[in-house]
Amino acid sequence: MPYVASRHNSWIVHIIAIIFGIIALIILLHLAFVLLEANPHNPLVNFFADLANWFSWLFRDMFRVDDPKVRAVVNYGLAALVYLAIAGAIASVGRSRWSRHD
Template structure:
């Protein structure tokens, strides 16, 4: 992964953090849509983490469908974390 940013370790760390944040949010969307068992420890941890990561966008969209509401309210922060994280990592790499 560090090759992707020319070997700059700071850029690599930023990229990994952004990717992990987005992955957690996307996992929660998948768990919700496929009705994963909420009593499972992994599902519970992903849900809690996703709620924390998406705290700023919670209830931003109030569509009637619970599935679409989850996709929008957790998908937007995933995209934002990816865009900002990759932009910052690219900037750090080029400075």
């Protein structure tokens, strides 16, 4: 008996992939604030810094580099790449698994 997926499965996969993409965007926005030396006391900059720190807690101090900007690019950039890779993998699995109509 062939597997028949509903349209809802496809939507769930897309929503999860979008969430991981938004997390990566938050981290990259924080990285841009760091590189452009935005005011850390600004509420918006502080809000994105808190979110980025929370989402990238595994990667925050993974590599210790003397220059704070390079450290931010390496650590936060790695976190953003991991989230983007997860989003791409989820989207890929969702497309390949639920697009079959045997």
